[in-house]
Amino acid sequence: MGKKWYYFTMVLDLADGKLIAWTLSDDMTTENTIYKTWLLAKKRRAITEHHIFSFR
Numbered sequence: 001m002g003k004k005w006y007y008f009t010m011v012l013d014l015a016d017g018k019l020i021a022w023t024l025s026d027d028m029t030t031e032n033t034i035y036k037t038w039l040l041a042k043k044r045r046a047i048t049e050h051h052i053f054s055f056r
Contacts, residue, residue: 009037010023
């Protein structure tokens, strides 16, 4: 049975514990993980200069 990796990326609001956006991709490129999830999060919630970001 073949093994395949999938990469889960999420944007979580730590102030209220809500999951704002998530994506699942089959490669680890920036375009398919962080960037897609970031664009989706921006559509769902306004981002201001008072936000703090952590990418891990």
